[in-house]
Amino acid sequence: xxxxxxxxxxxxxxxxxxxxxxxxxxxxxxxxxxxxxxxxxxxxxxxxxxxxxxxxxxxxxxxxxxxxxxxxxxxxxxxxxxxxxxxxxxxxxxxxxxxxxxxxxxxxxxxxxxxxxxxxxxxxxxxxxxxxxxxxxxxxxxxxxxxxxxxxxxxxxxxxxxxxxxxxxxxxxxxxxxxxxxxxxxxxxxxxxxxxxxxxxxxxxxxxxxxxxxxxxxxxxxxxxxxxxxxxxxxxxxxxxxxxxxxxxxxxxxxxxxxxxxxxxxxxxxxxxxxxxxxxxxxxxxxxxxxxxxxxxxxxxxxxxxxxxxxxxxxxxxxxxxxxxxxxxxxxxxxxxxxxxxxxxxxxx
Amino acid sequence: xxxxxxxxxxxxxxxxxxxxxxxxxxxxxxxxxxxxxxxxxxxxxxxxxxxxxxxxxxxxxxxxxxxxxxxxxxxxxxxxxxxxxxxxxxxxxxxxxxxxxxxxxxxxxxxxxxxxxxxxxxxxxxxxxxxxxxxxxxxxxxxxxxxxxxxxxxxxxxxxxxxxxxxxxxxxxxxxxxxxxxxxxxxxxxxxxxxxxxxxxxxxxxxxxxxxxxxxxxxxxxxxxxxxxxxxxxxxxxxxxxxxxxxxxxxxxxxxxxxxxxxxxxxxxxxxxxxxxxxxxxxxxxxxxxxxxxxxxxxxxxxxxxxxxxxxxxxxxxxxxxxxxxxxxxxxxxxxxxxxxxxxxxxxx
Numbered sequence: 180x181x182x183x184x185x186x187x188x189x190x191x192x193x194x195x196x197x198x199x200x201x202x203x204x205x206x207x208x209x210x211x212x213x214x215x216x217x218x219x220x221x222x223x224x225x226x227x228x229x230x231x232x233x234x235x236x237x238x239x240x241x242x243x244x245x246x247x248x249x250x251x252x253x254x255x256x257x258x259x260x261x262x263x264x265x266x267x268x269x270x271x272x273x274x275x276x277x278x279x280x281x282x283x284x285x286x287x288x289x290x291x292x293x294x295x296x297x298x299x300x301x302x303x304x305x306x307x308x309x310x311x312x313x314x315x316x317x318x319x320x321x322x323x324x325x326x327x328x329x330x331x332x333x334x335x336x337x338x339x340x341x342x343x344x345x346x347x348x349x350x351x352x353x354x355x356x357x358x359x360x361x362x363x364x365x366x367x368x369x370x371x372x373x374x375x376x377x378x379x380x381x382x383x384x385x386x387x388x389x390x391x392x393x394x395x396x397x398x399x400x401x402x403x404x405x406x407x408x409x410x411x412x413x414x415x416x417x418x419x420x421x422x423x424x425x426x427x428x429x430x431x432x433x434x435x436x437x438x439x440x441x442x443x444x445x446x447x448x449x450x451x452x453x454x455x456x457x458x459x460x461x462x463x464x465x466x467x468x469x470x471x472x473x474x475x476x477x478x479x480x481x482x483x484x485x486x487x488x489x490x491x492x493x494x495x496x497x498x499x500x501x502x503x504x505x506x507x508x509x510x511x512x513x514x515x516x517x518x519x520x521x522x523x524x525x526x527x528x
Numbered sequence: 529x530x531x532x533x534x535x536x537x538x539x540x541x542x543x544x545x546x547x548x549x550x551x552x553x554x555x556x557x558x559x560x561x562x563x564x565x566x567x568x569x570x571x572x573x574x575x576x577x578x579x580x581x582x583x584x585x586x587x588x589x590x591x592x593x594x595x596x597x598x599x600x601x602x603x604x605x606x607x608x609x610x611x612x613x614x615x616x617x618x619x620x621x622x623x624x625x626x627x628x629x630x631x632x633x634x635x636x637x638x639x640x641x642x643x644x645x646x647x648x649x650x651x652x653x654x655x656x657x658x659x660x661x662x663x664x665x666x667x668x669x670x671x672x673x674x675x676x677x678x679x680x681x682x683x684x685x686x687x688x689x690x691x692x693x694x695x696x697x698x699x700x701x702x703x704x705x706x707x708x709x710x711x712x713x714x715x716x717x718x719x720x721x722x723x724x725x726x727x728x729x730x731x732x733x734x735x736x737x738x739x740x741x742x743x744x745x746x747x748x749x750x751x752x753x754x755x756x757x758x759x760x761x762x763x764x765x766x767x768x769x770x771x772x773x774x775x776x777x778x779x780x781x782x783x784x785x786x787x788x789x790x791x792x793x794x795x796x797x798x799x800x801x802x803x804x805x806x807x808x809x810x811x812x813x814x815x816x817x818x819x820x821x822x823x824x825x826x827x828x829x830x831x832x833x834x835x836x837x838x839x840x841x842x843x844x845x846x847x848x849x850x851x852x853x854x855x856x857x858x859x860x861x862x863x864x865x866x867x868x869x870x871x872x873x874x875x876x877x
Contacts, residue, residue: 391768
């Protein structure tokens with residue numbers, strides 16, 4: 180990982196992996212939408228010498244990003260025409276509701292560029308792309324990073340350093356073989372994610388959405404609920420609230436619109452694990468009547484310990500297994516499926 | 529609060545409040561049970577010059593504490609006889625299941641000492657004490673502090689600094705007036721808690737137990753459930769888990785026996801808010817079907833923001849209102865009820 184980060188505050192160096200050529204080409208990247216994720220990505224790439232440029236709808240953001248020294252425009256058509264001309268990888272960084280309109284513009288003004296996105300639900304985007312016949316040049320993405328803030332002023336270097344960046348390879352498992360350009364887009368998305376210090380994990384959209392329903396969307400629903408129940412206890416409850424309440428309700432402080440976009444956009448997967456959770460809770464409620472919560476507490480403890488075993492513990496190395504792939508090579512789809520099933524990171528060689 | 533803490537690592541200074549005589553008498557304190565809470569209390573008091581001594585059942589703990597320079601014995605009878613002779617405040621620091629046996633020993637060998645405890649559910653202890661006719665000399669306590677560790681080796685100075693220490697004043701609201709000795713015990717418990725840097729909040733046992741069910745016990749149940757649901761998603765889920773999962777499941781890492789003791793011991797209050805939570809979740813589940821989580825997310829966000837407004841934000845002063853009381857003075861019970869209702873801290877003058 181990037182150990183030079185603190186001593187080089189304005190430039191975010193590349194993170195060459197052991198098998199990665201240290202001087203692979205920095206290809207053009209066009210970021211559409213310069214909020215926290217898109218803006219931070221533009222910062223990391225441009226500061227590292229990538230020919231990266233961007234677009235944002237609001238003139239204020241364009242002004243701020245330009246003042247900060249970035250190559251940014253408020254003209255979507257011109258930006259897309261430039262992306263097509265320069266063969267840039269286009270990153271869809273706009274909020275999910277804006278995606279259909281932006282995809283239509285891409286279809287019109289940048290008919291051949293490779294595409295990726297950064298939204299937190301992958302199935303919906305994949306469907307939008309397939310509806311428009313763009314699947315041959317699309318590789319979904321989800322950098323799992325964020326802060327409590329949003330907008331250009333919240334952007335920062337190093338946001339993705341050490342974070343997981345999911346790369347959705349749905350097209351690779353379709354019936355017919357993807358065109359050569361799709362493999363290039365796949366490789367570019369992985370290289371770009373690696374350049375930010377992210378840990379690239381491959382997953383099909385459906386598996387991704389089911390996973391994040393469990394480890395992000397349901398926790399948000401539970402946090403909202405706990406915050407309400409604590410609050411309903413009145414001032415004494417809130418006055419006595421300590422670490423367990425503070426931590427379990429923290430993400431209830433997320434803007435409601437963001438929580439809604441995630442949860443509603445991932446409804447089906449969320450409902451599936453929601454029902455699992457309700458079954459566990461109803462069982463626990465029953466056990467509590469008999470003053471015996473041994474089943475819940477033993478199982479919950481074991482689950483948390485398994486999670487802790489998969490995470491970093493303050494050291495610089497990531498404990499995840501690494502699978503090295505060569506896009507399009509014989510057996511590479513099986514490698515991706517294998518990496519997905521064990522949550523392994525991939526590297527391209 | 530204690531701003532000298534870091535520069536005086538071995539001695540934990542007193543925390544005189546504005547209206548407190550800075551040189552009030554350090555009375556004898558006898559701590560029974562030297563685990564994380566009892567042991568850390570003995571450390572703070574003894575290191576600050578209090579005539580504090582302790583007892584623990586295990587010879588190993590007695591040896592360790594003695595090696596560390598504390599006045600500790602493995603002889604319960606002798607320790608209680610000494611407490612009686614020296615008119616010590618006896619702190620019941622043993623786990624809840626051991627309380628009946630220890631209370632019986634107190635009744636036999638220390639028939640007149642004042643008593644307090646440090647367990648996390650107050651109704652059960654209050655009932656045990658009333659059953660034994662000890663209510664006239666008992667003031668319940670609950671220092672809301674802890675770490676993930678337990679036992680003497682986990683004890684440390686300053687554990688209670690800035691933490692809430694609930695003082696249960698049930699006896700003051702009983703039909704007949706408490707004897708003078710009860711008021712002395714009440715004042716001693718508050719003074720002792722203040723000496724550790726804790727924030728003293730008065731609450732009757734029932735109100736305390738209903739509050740902690742909401743802000744501690746239910747969050748533990750939810751954390752266990754989320755940990756299980758995440759784990760059931762397999763390696764990909766755990767690999768993608770980031771901040772929201774980490775924080776909402778953190779307390780699932782608590783030893784199952786501790787979670788059971790809290791939750792089972794507070795069954796009735798926990799069931800009440802558990803059912804409130806299930807109602808909110810079932811409603812949210814219904815809203816999710818219609819892709820409209822606005823009610824849940826708006827209410828959860830508002831609740832979390834109200835909580836945040838009641839907590840400290842890194843500054844040295846505690847934002848809670850302060851009510852100054854004089855135990856036994858006219859109107860003082862109304863002051864305690866008022867403090868309980870708004871979650872105010874109290875100070876004795």
